[in-house]
Amino acid sequence: MHKRVFKRNDNKELFLYGNNEHNEPSTKELEQTPTSEPHMRWNPARQEWVTYSASRVNRTAFPAKEYCPLCPSGNLNFPTEIPFKNFEVAVFPNRWPSFNTHSNASKVHTINTKPSNGYCEVVVYSSNHNETVADMSLDRIILLTKTWIDRYKNLMPKNDVEYVMPFENRGEECGVTLHHPHGQIYCYPFVPPVIEKEVISFQKENFILSMMEDLKEKYFVYQDDFIIAAVPPFARYAYEIWIMPKIQMAGPWQFNENQIKSFANCLQKVIQGYDSFLGKKCPYIMGLHAAPNFEDDKFHFHVEFYPPLRSGDKPKILAGSESMAGVFIMDLLPEDSAKILREHMNI
Numbered sequence: 001m002h003k004r005v006f007k008r009n010d011n012k013e014l015f016l017y018g019n020n021e022h023n024e025p026s027t028k029e030l031e032q033t034p035t036s037e038p039h040m041r042w043n044p045a046r047q048e049w050v051t052y053s054a055s056r057v058n059r060t061a062f063p064a065k066e067y068c069p070l071c072p073s074g075n076l077n078f079p080t081e082i083p084f085k086n087f088e089v090a091v092f093p094n095r096w097p098s099f100n101t102h103s104n105a106s107k108v109h110t111i112n113t114k115p116s117n118g119y120c121e122v123v124v125y126s127s128n129h130n131e132t133v134a135d136m137s138l139d140r141i142i143l144l145t146k147t148w149i150d151r152y153k154n155l156m157p158k159n160d161v162e163y164v165m166p167f168e169n170r171g172e173e174c175g176v177t178l179h180h181p182h183g184q185i186y187c188y189p190f191v192p193p194v195i196e197k198e199v200i201s202f203q204k205e206n207f208i209l210s211m212m213e214d215l216k217e218k219y220f221v222y223q224d225d226f227i228i229a230a231v232p233p234f235a236r237y238a239y240e241i242w243i244m245p246k247i248q249m250a251g252p253w254q255f256n257e258n259q260i261k262s263f264a265n266c267l268q269k270v271i272q273g274y275d276s277f278l279g280k281k282c283p284y285i286m287g288l289h290a291a292p293n294f295e296d297d298k299f300h301f302h303v304e305f306y307p308p309l310r311s312g313d314k315p316k317i318l319a320g321s322e323s324m325a326g327v328f329i330m331d332l333l334p335e336d337s338a339k340i341l342r343e344h345m346n347i
């Protein structure tokens, strides 16, 4: 894998990852934008941090509406985020980050506040505006996986970062405004509550390995020797899928070449399967849950997919019980949705 580091006009770095070396000269860049200085406030009722990034409203740098800011700018009359004619995978800092290391402390009396230190990156999967993971070559998804691994290796050691999470929101139902295939990486200055619970849980028992035989027989939607995609028996969404290595691994940084290939293939099978099931590009929220530390020998890496669906194509709303009490109410049994989805995963 080749990696080119391009220094932007704001002194921040744009990374171009590729199977081929990237040498082309840059074109006109976007104008510089003021950096946001987000802060966190402690929510004492929920016992969790909330981050506020008020400057996100001043989004002036983007090209005209008819141009996609994630397309290569080479053939457009307006500069975009990627000032080149072509690229394979591109990663750059979000111009309006929810987490950004700075020293400007915003204070609110009576509650605990802190600067929202950390980083937010955008990962553009392809220069092709219409290509999603479902349509890409396996080589490209392998490259995307290697890009995530490289970002983990670069971002986790930073002093102001406690947790790194790559994720993707797909579809307007999940709040996406830019349709060009892309994901994000959030680097948090603390271990987020959902991950903290998983860390504690895996320290007690590896519940993924404990249920593996059941997953292989009853809940799988796709599997090979190394990896399995399954609807967890305790799913909170009707068509929730987890992708899991069949052995304990802290994160994708422990994958060898064959395991990366197996993972990339499984990722594509799941997304193609969702699209086939729904008969259109299926909306989902997808996130990589890796250990907070490289050497963790308890945490079991997995990828979670939440499509916002109740059953069939009916939308799932996080309503009274889910939002107010944190108790999910389900209409469909996980073993039944696994059966439905499995039909779509091997085509």
Ligand SMILES: [Zn+2]
Pocket: 068, 069, 070, 071, 128, 129, 180
């Ligand atoms: Zn585009």
